[in-house]
Amino acid sequence: MRTLYVEGRSVLHRMPPRAKLLGLATASIVLFATRSIPLLGMFCVASAAVYLLPRLAPREAFERLRPVLLTIVVVGLFTLLFDSAIEAAVFVLRLTSLMLLAAAVTATTGISAFMEEITRLAMPLERIGLVRAADIGLAVGLVIRFVPEVLARTQAIRDAHHARGLKPRMLTLAVPMIILTLGSADEIAAAIDARGLRGQN
């Protein structure tokens, strides 16, 4: 099981998870409160600097963001085609900044610290009987845990294509990846039940 967490002692590593999550939430509100391209540009550069704080190798830093970056570029191009260059620039700068900040938070916060914090934040909802806070924490932890798994699985399927002399295509990559992921999700759900990790009072 690979992880998005990067070992380190940067300022971000030392910050409590709650401060990082609140900072991320505040940044997302600020980003959507402005349409000034120079301001958004500066925000984007600052976010990139924050993302590089954990001292990731340049290649890994880029590889981690590639799938999301690709989505942002595609949607940005559509906005450019069907709306205006300004709208496209605003969209790309906003989402790129958010992506960089969110990636910085996941790179400097261990899954267990995340789960603990989310569980604590969900406690008010548990007190009014809406949810079990620990289940929410576990669910968020599993999402973070699954991201590198899905990426690794996609790479393995891509390698299998190359080994057989086949050209990877979207459909032939996506179908086995979804089937394998669902199979492993079933097994993990069974393990969670077997270990009594949820639904306890």
Place this chain on the structure above:
Amino acid sequence: MDGIRLDIRFERAEARYAGRTVLQPLDLALSERRIGVIGLNGSGKTTFARMINGLVTPAAGRVTVNGFDTATETESARRQTGFIFQNPQNQIILPILREDIALGLQARKLAKPDVRAAVDAVLSRFGIGHLADRRSHELSGGELQLAALASVMVTEPAILIMDEPTNQLDLKNRRLVVETMQGLNETVIAISHDLELIAGFDRLLLFHEGRLAADGAPAEVIRHYRDIASA
């Protein structure tokens, strides 16, 4: 653990999946310390084991573990049984071993110092204290099995179910897992194709085409299995 009474009962318990019967109605009582489960692929042995833990609930009949019905008293029944899955990677939820082992105790809302003490104790019990802060993808197959074992045994179940514990292990890792398993005081139910592993068990169950085809002493049941496999 010798003083703990073990009583697993299947009473006309039947399992269905997608409208198909995968385990025919079964009557069975288990109380031995080492029980092996064998059979060809798709014979129903994993379904049988999952029914003991309540992961599969009977479509008809009932299964009880030390008196707890796995369908209606699932949580209590599960506290009696630990389950090690075929692929330990899917069983380990958190990347750092120490954090993962702690999860089961945190779910029971134990205080942090108690959790830490129990995690240290189980790591030391299985001789993997040095792996406590390692990431699971850095561990060997045998170390992963021991990690999965520790994550389950930390909650002190009386019964341990292991699905193919030596599957895909090299000889060195297999020996590590087998020796650890032999040293367990708890009741062990092992599903395995590794006949050498289960040859010394107290009792073997052979499943074939969703039915219990043989039940008894290992030598006799393994002979029966070989007949089925060569047919």
